[in-house]
Amino acid sequence: MTATLPHSLYRADASGRFGEFGGAELPPPLVAPIAEVAAAYAEASQDPAFQDQLQSLLARYVGRPSLLYFAENLTRHLGGAKIYLKREDLNHTGAHKINHCLGEALLAKRMGKTKLIAETGAGQHGVALATAAALVGLECEIHMGAIDVAKQHPNVVRMELLGATVVPVEAGGRSLKEAVDSAFGVYAAAPDEYFFAIGSVVGPHPYPSMVRDFQSVVGREARAQILAEEGRLPDALVAAVGGGSNALGLFDAFLEDDDVRIIGVEPAGEGLDGDRHAATMTLGTPGTLHGMRTKVLQDADGEPSAVHSIASGIDYPGVGPQHAHLEQIGRVEYVTATDAETLDAFQLLTRQEGIIPALESAHAVAHVVELAPTLPGDAIIIANLSGRGDKDVDFVADRLRAAE
Known part of the structure; x- marks a missing residue:
């Protein structure tokens, strides 16, 4: 098989942009915390000890x-x-979510954070993150649209059994977008405590690249x-x-x-x-x-x-x-x-x-x-x-x- 496009087209540039898309367009309170995540991930991604620990968990814990x-x-x-x-x-x-949740939990621990915070829609990211938090010894807070809380009740129960706090979001459409908004608001108020564990290849740089790499x-x-x-x-x-x-x-x-x-x-x-x-x-x-x-x-x-x-x-x-x-x-x-x-x-x-x-x-x-x-x-x-x-x-x- 041959490739007609250079590999650089499939990776973000130094500012986190894929062509015209991506980047980190943030309110001032989030600029420094997200830059801290980017620096920590850049370092961890080159650290054989971090990678070995993650690969060991993927094999011996995830299966x-x-x-x-x-x-x-x-x-x-x-x-x-x-x-x-x-x-x-x-x-x-x-689900696939455990792949990046373990990576994010290990990175949070490496950065000295005490709490993981995230959004979830179907609840699979929330369950996986609550699982990873329990495994590495971090607190966990999951924001979930109220519609999805009702629709995905078994996953809400799983998250709570794993020790996570589930926050139902009643604003707007009461679904995934509002859950992201709600979690970002809490994170912005206390970035020294929290690590925002985004559940997909979305959000500001470095998350789209970081989650992709873990997946x-x-x-x-x-x-x-x-x-x-x-x-x-x-x-x-x-x-x-x-x-x-x-x-x-x-x-x-x-x-x-x-x-x-x-x-x-x-x-x-x-x-x-x-x-x-x-x-x-x-x-x-x-x-x-x-x-x-x-x-x-x-x-x-x-x-x-x-x-x-x-x-x-x-x-x-x-x-x-x-x-x-x-x-x-x-x-x-x-x-x-x-x-x-x-x-x-x-x-x-x-x-x-x-x-x-x-x-x-x-x-x-x-x-x-x-x-x-x-x-x-x-x-x-x-x-x-x-x-x-x-x-x-x-x-x-x-x-x-x-x-x-």
Whole structure:
């Protein structure tokens, strides 16, 4: 495989910008604390002792490498390409989030912080961060939109059992964007105590690069596994995109392989012709959100729009700035899946393979359902199954009963 674009196009510059996107656009009280995080991460990323400790925990605590599973039944059912699933749902805590949460918790400890603070949507980042906090001996505070607190109650219970304080956010749309706003406000008031553990490849520099780096283990493993299994690289990668951490985790190791088609799937919700969606890459425009320049769903005054998705973890009006850059340079395609398509894919994977996916991950499966039959039988797709669906089963059951 050959690369047609230099690797520098896939990394931020010294100011944290991916082309026109990224950077650190911050209010004055946050400039010094975020610069401290950037300096600490730059140092830790070059420290073999830090990296060895993280890799040891990923292997001995998380259970990495995660399985690359050939979904034979789903492949036969759909026809066309062979479908492999990168099983991040098998990680300890049930999703990819533990990969970067361990890295952030270790960095916080290294910096002498006593508390972790973060936002969460579906609760998987919150559970993973609470787990990491318990492991390394830090306090943990999780801000969560009130809608998601009700929708993802099992994960709220898990966070509290792990010792975290869960703060329901009643402001605005009471979802992920408001949870980020709320957590940032607390952090800005006490940055000496708190480490802000952002849950995706979003926010001010260094977070988009740092979280991607921690998640890149997914793609490195998948690359080695598919070469061992098939003797070649896949024809296509597919992953859900909200903020975009699971997607970049898979995509990063393949960005220079121009023969590998890379596809991100974002939530079309109830349809792109209304406002009940979170299709930032499809319908967003350049703007500033949560300390970064990126694509944003925004109104005429530049305020973030209300968004919707059946999956709480990806109902966000922005996206990681590297995703915006990758679209702009033409390296990654971004498509959508509706709530209905996602729910159908959730049920299909469950019944064909006995694997219950997170609703976030089911967006990727929904596109695989569309893509696989269009490809020849010797083609290969890898889809990132970023999380398990335990948290979603009650919600899905209610939706299915209501549709009867």
